[in-house]
Amino acid sequence: MKVGKRRKVNKQTRNRYIWAYIFILPQFIVFFGLSLYPIIMSYVYSFYDWTGIGPLNKFVGFSNYISVFKEEKFWNAFKNTFIYTAGFTMVSVSAALVLALILNNPKLKGIGIYRTIYFLPVVTTTAIIGIIMKNIFGNQGLINEALKIIGVIDQAVPWLINPVTAMIVLIIVGSWKEIGIIMIYWLTGLQMIPRELYEAAHIDGAGYWQTLRHITLPLLAPIGATIILLTTVSSMHVFDLVKTLTGGGPYYSTETLELYIYRFAFASDGISQVGYASTVGVILGLTVFIISLGLGWVVMRVNKSRADAGVQG
Amino acid sequence: MKKNLSLIVSLILLSALLLVGCQKEDGKTGETDKDIVTLDLWNNIAAGRTYFPILIEEFEKNNSGIKIKLNNVNVESSEAEYQAAISDNNLPDMFTTDAYTINEFVELGLVHELNDLFPEKVREEYTDGVFDVGNTMVGDDVYLFPIYKGGTYMMFYNKEVYEELGIETVPKTWEEVMTVGKEIYEKSGGASHGLLFGGQSGWLVNGVVQLMATEASPEAGYDYANGEYNFATVGHVETMEFFKNLLDNNALSPLSLENDSTVARELFTSGKAAFLLDGNWTGQLLHESEFENWGVVPLPTKDANGKQYGEFRLGSNDGMYVSKETKNWNEVKIFMEFLRENIYGEILKDGEPLIAKDSAAIKVELPFEEVNDIADIFLNMSIRVPNPIVLNPHTQEVRTEFLKNAPDESIGSVTMGYLTGQVKDLKGTLQKYTDDYNAEFTKAIDGNEHVTKEDYKFPNWVPYQSYTEENYKELNR
The missing domain is CATH 3.40.190.10 (Periplasmic binding protein-like II)
Structure with missing residues (x-):
């Protein structure tokens, strides 16, 4: 054994390495400058009493963290974020699956048109959707007027003024906005299932519901777990829809963590507290990280159990 | 490989040269405008x-x-x-x-x-x-x-709604706002309401409620004589209850609860309400939007001879x-x-x-006659109040410090919470807000060696009257 002897790298391999690093460099700069640096700095700010301007000179240790955990409205925003995330994930993932199953039928005419229609909200600006939906669900909005015309209600339903209905509207609108992209994920999963399995089941006399239950859904489980992971994590960052549709109201009942952070970082009616807002940002980041780890573990388990089942089968 | 590398390097150098060339060209253009x-x-x-x-x-x-x-x-x-x-x-x-x-x-x-x-x-x-x-x-x-x-807040009224519904009284008191508001709702078949404001604009609700509260409680907000904050006054409670009564009796438009001041102004011009609560700048904005059929009066008072005041302060x-x-x-x-x-x-x-x-x-020609009305309302409403900074500049440090840590609440948000039914115990909520606010205030004072509680007390302050240089001198500080 020749300890300490360096492996000889020929000229061609060295040049390849150099070129590889040259190509990686822009991505590295962008990642460090636009992702890693802000994350690191938000951790730094969270230990300072800082308004967002002037020097960082008032180190307060864990004081911001203690204040955050004592703050009633932080926990309210935390709770709201989880309610929204749970509602959004359940509604959007299940509705998108139903749509994907319908649109995966090759016999259905105009599939391309339907897919485009369902995908349109995804590419529409969220803030615009929020403003339009605010008018639709408003006291004298389209929904109330339509319900009055067909005789379902006499008095307008305060959709955005009642805390329960306001959250429901938020979840429904948020789900409707994202359903197109989740449907694409499901369609990808559906198209990965070999057609031979369906043909064999058909020969064995299985109907639609039986193939759905025993072939489609079990084989979709791995991608389903990934979809739930992605949907959960992205929905925890909801901001623009809440800002434009409910403004976090009535009386903070739909205020999510992102909106709470915004309110403190860019206060329009008080002194900005960027240090405090960064603390909440760090807590939100860590929460999302822990949830991602948990769901990631579930994805891994599902994939492993499917692989084991495949080997045994 | 060597050839390729040389080619790429040459291309980069050439591009850089071209870019530098462009820059020089720009520089030449700039030189002609160097002065x-x-x-x-x-x-x-x-x-x-x-x-x-x-x-x-x-x-x-x-x-x-x-x-x-x-x-x-x-x-x-x-x-x-x-x-x-x-x-x-x-x-x-x-x-x-x-x-x-x-x-x-x-x-x-x-x-x-x-x-x-x-x-x-x-x-x-x-x-x-x-x-x-x-x-x-x-x-x-x-x-x-x-x-x-x-600036200050006032009540604008839509003359088109008045003419259409045959109403003549422009309300001055709370009672009149209620009576006329109900009348408008009934006569319009629910198409129009009496009062409207942009409830989603927290600063607006805050300002309006604060001003109206000073009628019953001149110490509302800040008690200059005792040097303490007070948001749990009779004035605050009565004002919030007044708005709630208006809402329950269809005299206040429910659109107030879900719109900000900009949208509320549009709804007002389209005849959804007869009165709009907003700031002094609204006159210019209404004129700019070519809506001319409006008038303006002070905020309504509980008593016909009631007084309100706001701080004369530039932001x-x-x-x-x-x-x-x-x-x-x-x-x-x-x-x-x-x-x-x-x-x-x-x-x-x-x-x-x-x-x-x-x-x-x-001397200029005013674009609309209500300009003078707005100026008069401001003059009657805004007074110079005691300012601790005049006698002790260090009080500003205290202010900055305690505002950062003050409760995450405001009179405006409590009002909106009460109107939407989220705040059940109004007095209790306001008292807690006041106590928490004063606790942070005291903490900030205690943390500053140059400031004492006495710096915030102005026992010679007379409510509704401007605080003058002489008043400061009387304190002998």
Whole structure:
């Protein structure tokens, strides 16, 4: 054994390495400058009493963290974020699956048109959707007027003024906005299932519901777990829809963590507290990280159990 | 490989050369304009979008060597823009903003003093109180170029709704607002309501409720005699209950609960309500939107002879700052001198009466007659109140400190919570808010060795009367 002897790298391999690093460099700069640096700095700010301007000179240790955990409205925003995330994930993932199953039928005419229609909200600006939906669900909005015309209600339903209905509207609108992209994920999963399995089941006399239950859904489980992971994590960052549709109201009942952070970082009616807002940002980041780890573990388990089942089968 | 590398390097060098060439070309173009100095002006005053372009055009006509680059900043996002500009040490030469207070700007050394522009003789042309410490001055220096003299809230009424429904009484008292509001709802078959305001604009609800609360409780908000905050006054509770009664009796439009002041103004002009609660600038905005059939009266009072008052105070957004880092101070001064002589007339012509200068001396044709009504309401409503900073500048440090840690609540949010049924125990909520607020206030005072609780007490303050220089002297501090 020749300890300490360096492996000889020929000229061609060295040049390849150099070129590889040259190509990686822009991505590295962008990642460090636009992702890693802000994350690191938000951790730094969270230990300072800082308004967002002037020097960082008032180190307060864990004081911001203690204040955050004592703050009633932080926990309210935390709770709201989880309610929204749970509602959004359940509604959007299940509705998108139903749509994907319908649109995966090759016999259905105009599939391309339907897919485009369902995908349109995804590419529409969220803030615009929020403003339009605010008018639709408003006291004298389209929904109330339509319900009055067909005789379902006499008095307008305060959709955005009642805390329960306001959250429901938020979840429904948020789900409707994202359903197109989740449907694409499901369609990808559906198209990965070999057609031979369906043909064999058909020969064995299985109907639609039986193939759905025993072939489609079990084989979709791995991608389903990934979809739930992605949907959960992205929905925890909801901001623009809440800002434009409910403004976090009535009386903070739909205020999510992102909106709470915004309110403190860019206060329009008080002194900005960027240090405090960064603390909440760090807590939100860590929460999302822990949830991602948990769901990631579930994805891994599902994939492993499917692989084991495949080997045994 | 070597050939490829050489080719790529040559291409990069060639591109770089071309880019440098382009830059030189630009430089040559710039050289022909080398005598022109460009000043950046960031504006976030709504009406400034109208009068600044007129003023700039006139200024540039007579000052060919100076160009003013106007950037109208979005009010909603200006906080973030200013944070970024300050962090990059890149503030514009001149700017208007409400993102930070005058004391914060001065404390951080971000703004230029404007003493040369406002010598004692010039200051005499302005409304009393404009050059008070904390308004445009910090210590002995002027830092804010005064454009307005603050603002207040009032009630606008839609004459079209009145004519259409055959109603004649313009309400002055709470009782009349209720009676007329019910009448409007009934006569219009629910298509119109009496009162409307932009409840989603927290600052508006805060300001209106605070002003109305001072009728029953002059100590509402801040008790100048005892030096404590008080948000649990009879005035606050009664005002909030008044709005709730209006809502329950269809005299207040439920649209107030889900819209901000901008949307509420549009709903008002479209006849969804007969009365609109909003700020003094609304007159100019209504005129600009070509809606002319309106009038304006003070906020309604509980008693026919009831009095309300608001603090005469200028905020950052009532004037203009100059960046301390400006490289063109001489040119900025020339533009500022031009503004000092011309801006106030242009604002009056635009329909905003609350200019910082004494408006009697400026002869211009007013665009609509209600301009004078708005000015009168402001004069009757706004008074100079005791300001602890006048006697002890260190009190500003306490203010900054405790406002950062003050409860995450406001009179406006409690009012909206009460109206939407979220706040059940109104008195209890207001008392808790007051107690928490005072606890942080006391903590901030205790943490500052230069300030005591006595600095905040003004026992000789008489409610509803302006606090004068003599009153400060009487305290013998």
